[in-house]
Amino acid sequence: MEKIGFIGIGLMGLPMCQRLLAAHCDLTVYNRTPSKTQALQEQGAKAVDSIESLVSSVDIIMLCVSDTLAVESVMAEALPYLKPKQIIVDFSSISPAATRQLATSVEAKQCAWIDSPVSGGVAGAEAGSLAIMVGGDTHILKTIEPILQNLGQRITHMGPNGAGQTSKICNQMLVSCNVLVMAEVMALAKKSGVDAARLPEALKGGFADSLPLQLTGPRMAEQDFDEVKWKVKTLLKDLDMANTLAHDMTSSVPMAGLGAELMRQHAARGFAEQDPSTLVMLYEALLEK
DSSP, X not given: OOEEEEEOOSTTHHHHHHHHHHTTOEEEEEOSSGGXXXXXXXXXXXXXXXXXXXXXXOSEEEEOOSSHHHHHHHHHHHGGGOOTTOEEEEOSOOOHHHHHHHHHHHHTTTOEEEEOOEESHHXXXXXXXXXXXXXXXXXXXXXXXXXXXXXXXXXXXXESTTHHHHHHHHHHHHHHHHHHHHHHHHHHHHHTTXXXXXHHHHHTTSTTOOHHHHHHHHHHHHTOOSSOSSOHHHHHHHHHHHHHHHHHTTOOOHHHHHHHHHHHHHIXXXXXXXXXXXXXXXXXXXXXX
């Protein structure tokens, strides 16, 4: 049985690791804040205090960290200790260009890189129903697919390294613009005297329905913001990557451009670490002017 190492025990990393433990995987974990590994240790994971210790003791290295700089920082520490035939699986959402550079650097160590960003949020991670978009060698993917099946309901090979990350950017463009329009709708409905809390029910099954609407719409209507299931700063980071990619590809993405600026405006008001359901407050403030 392959020994798996997991770096990054955050909102997504924790439930993903719990799924791996439930599948009886041999799991070693590392997080820069050691206390975040405590629950996993109680469930059977081994915890180490350095990236070097993790890399030296596993066959597959999984990453789920915040952004491109974080992945590059982790790999700068890991690279000297990589062993031939190790596989790095990156669940983070990062730059496609940086992904290709990272893949080249680990291939020089006779290792393989699989970019496999996920969609489905914390609920999907807990249920093992994530959508996983994969870039990298198909033969390598086949060797780790039984492990990934514990985490996702759909694993789609999108092309060579970087294709998984490009697909995730496309995913986040749709998600981010959707949640921004949803916030507009909820604020406008409330201002117009409509019970916004009933909108998700009223629209269910129609063309306007979506999983984000059913999960996030009621929270917007009731201003239930306490539980942070995803973060404004994450969507902003992904929209900025969408605009960078569009610039590099000489492609036009006006909706993503506007979305990034609206998301940035909301983050600047102190909501960067908050759940995107708080976006309704941005529009309520605008409507009051």
